Each structure stands twice: as structure tokens, then as C-alpha cells.
Amino acid sequence: MREETSIDSRYPQVLIMTAVQGEKDAVLRGLGGATGFDVCLAGVGPASAAARTAAALACGKYDLVISAGIGGGFRERADVGSLVIASEIIAADLGVETAEGFASVDELGFGSARVTVHPHLPHKMLQLLESSGIPACIGPVVTLSTATGTASTTTELARRIPGVAAEAMEGYGVAIAAQQLELPVIEIRAISNVVGPRQRDLWKIDDAMKTLERAFAKLPEVLHK
Numbered sequence: 728m729r730e731e732t733s734i735d736s737r738y739p740q741v742l743i744m745t746a747v748q749g750e751k752d753a754v755l756r757g758l759g760g761a762t763g764f765d766v767c768l769a770g771v772g773p774a775s776a777a778a779r780t781a782a783a784l785a786c787g788k789y790d791l792v793i794s795a796g797i798g799g800g801f802r803e804r805a806d807v808g809s810l811v812i813a814s815e816i817i818a819a820d821l822g823v824e825t826a827e828g829f830a831s832v833d834e835l836g837f838g839s840a841r842v843t844v845h846p847h848l849p850h851k852m853l854q855l856l857e858s859s860g861i862p863a864c865i866g867p868v869v870t871l872s873t874a875t876g877t878a879s880t881t882t883e884l885a886r887r888i889p890g891v892a893a894e895a896m897e898g899y900g901v902a903i904a905a906q907q908l909e910l911p912v913i914e915i916r917a918i919s920n921v922v923g924p925r926q927r928d929l930w931k932i933d934d935a936m937k938t939l940e941r942a943f944a945k946l947p948e949v950l951h952k
């Protein structure tokens with residue numbers, strides 16, 4: 728039987744995609760100059776993220792892809808200042824509206840709105856974060872082109888995606904680009920705000936950036952680098 732360390736030591740070159748510069752800076756501070764990591768800007772939204780991730784991956788040197796940044800946390804699942812590691816990356820608005828409600832592309836038979844993440848890394852990451860006192864959980868992370876801003880959309884997302892923990896705007900785009908090349912992917916979100924009626928003045932971006940930095944300080948250890 729292979730030792731567990733051999734599972735995760737296959738990732739000498741890791742591509743990390745963040746939407747904006749502030750997130751990139753937090754990730755770089757956390758990595759503290761560790762080698763084997765490139766951090767690139769995805770831009771905001773899944774289309775930009777997919778295109779820029781595909782462009783970054785075209786050099787063929789990467790072994791693992793990470794979508795990272797701040798995100799909204801679903802109440803009772805992920806508090807502001809905590810970290811969510813995706814168990815699955817889901818394009819929650821990829822489908823059609825019908826008289827009976829939303830139907831995803833999966834139901835329509837047009838591909839899948841869901842991307843499976845690396846089978847071991849989220850749990851390894853969670854263990855290390857918890858042992859470092861960083862509040863974290865694993866759960867579905869949804870990608871939306873329009874960030875949720877009402878109670879009704881929040882309720883509908885929680886109904887459609889049981890256990891949904893966080894939302895952001897790039898994960899699915901990054902994941903689809905990785906999937907095209909059969910590369911493993913994970914998504915890591917530091918929670919800056921509660922998903923619900925938009926209250927921008929309550930967003931704790933600085934706290935989330937600090938959590939993101941602390942999480943990425945642990946990543947080299949998770950990958951045995």
C-alpha cells in the first residue's frame with residue numbers, strides 16, 4: 728500500500744488563481760516565498776476565471792490548480808472570518824428557469840454544473856487548519872455570476888444545494904479549465920460576509936484576507952513541500 732505522503736507529494740507546481748490583487752497579495756504573504764507556487768489573477772466572474780486559468784495552464788507545467796479568495800458564507804455553515812474548503816464546486820446558476828423552478832444543465836443533459844475536487848487534499852487541509860486554531864469547514868461552494876443579495880435567493884440556494892457553505896464568483900471557471908486538462912482542483916474561500924441581503928458596509932474584508940493568509944501559510948505543509 729502507498730504511504731499517504733506519496734499521494735500528496737505529486738504536486739511540485741501549483742497554480743493558484745485569485746480574482747483580485749488584494750487576494751493575491753494575501754496568498755503570497757501566506758506562502759512566504761515557498762517555491763513551486765504561482766499566483767495569477769483570474770478577474771471577477773467565472774468566464775474571466777476560466778479564460779485566464781486556461782491561458783495560465785497552457786504552459787503545461789502545473790500539477791494542481793487552486794481557486795482561492797474571499798467569499799460569502801451561508802448562515803449556520805460558515806461564519807465571517809472562517810475558512811471554507813470546497814467539497815464540490817457548483818455553478819449554481821448554470822441552467823434554465825422553468826415554471827416548476829430552476830433546472831440545472833445536469834438535468835437538461837448538457838454537461839455538468841458540478842466539478843469534483845481532489846479526493847484527499849480538502850481533508851488534509853482541514854486537519855491542519857483545525858490544529859492551528861483556524862476555524863474551517865468542508866462543504867459545497869457555489870459559483871455565481873451575480874452575487875446573492877436577497878433573502879429569497881439565499882433560501883433558494885440553500886434549498887437546492889443541501890449543506891451549501893459558501894459562494895463566490897470564480898471557482899467553477901477555474902475548475903472547468905483544470906478539468907479540461909485532467910488536473911486536480913480545490914477551492915479555498917475565506918469568509919468576508921454573510922450570504923443574504925446585501926450589506927456591503929458589514930463585509931469584513933481585512934479579517935478574511937488575514938484568514939486567507941493564515942490558510943496559505945499552511946499549504947506547503949499540506950502538500951509536503
Ligand SMILES: O=C(O)c1cccc(C(=O)CC[C@H]2O[C@@H](n3cnc4c(=O)[nH]cnc43)[C@H](O)[C@@H]2O)c1
Nearest residue numbers: 746747749771797798799874875894895896897932
Ligand atoms: O472592496 C474591497 O476593498 C475589496 C477588496 C478585495 C476584494 C474585494 C472583492 O469584492 C472581491 C470580489 C470577490 O469576492 C468574492 N465574494 C466575496 N463575497 C461574495 C459573496 O457574498 N458572493 C459572491 N462572491 C463573493 C467573489 O469571488 C468576488 O470575485 C473587495
